[in-house]
Amino acid sequence: MVYHEQPPKYDLGYWLLVILFPLGFIIGGFWLYTHPEVEDATVGAITFWGVTIFWVILFWAISPRQYQILDDRLKVILGGPLSLNIAFDSIKEEKKEWKR
Numbered sequence: 001m002v003y004h005e006q007p008p009k010y011d012l013g014y015w016l017l018v019i020l021f022p023l024g025f026i027i028g029g030f031w032l033y034t035h036p037e038v039e040d041a042t043v044g045a046i047t048f049w050g051v052t053i054f055w056v057i058l059f060w061a062i063s064p065r066q067y068q069i070l071d072d073r074l075k076v077i078l079g080g081p082l083s084l085n086i087a088f089d090s091i092k093e094e095k096k097e098w099k100r
Contacts, residue, residue, distance in 0.1 A: 072087065
């Protein structure tokens, strides 16, 4: 039984990382692709785009989508079929952080 369900709250730094990091690699790949005078420019562009695809899939897979409090555990639902279960017995201490 699910007692509580809540989506995560991400701050500005997370969104800048998720948007600007891949965007930089895409722009860098296009720059290399449009400058054929650079040695191995096409290989570099394809490498940049491959790294971008890898990082986007990685962030999609490990970023939490939902937090659920169940009968005996806390469940963190990640991207795709992945999830993380934390048993209440394994939790030693709880702290509340206050943001101003």
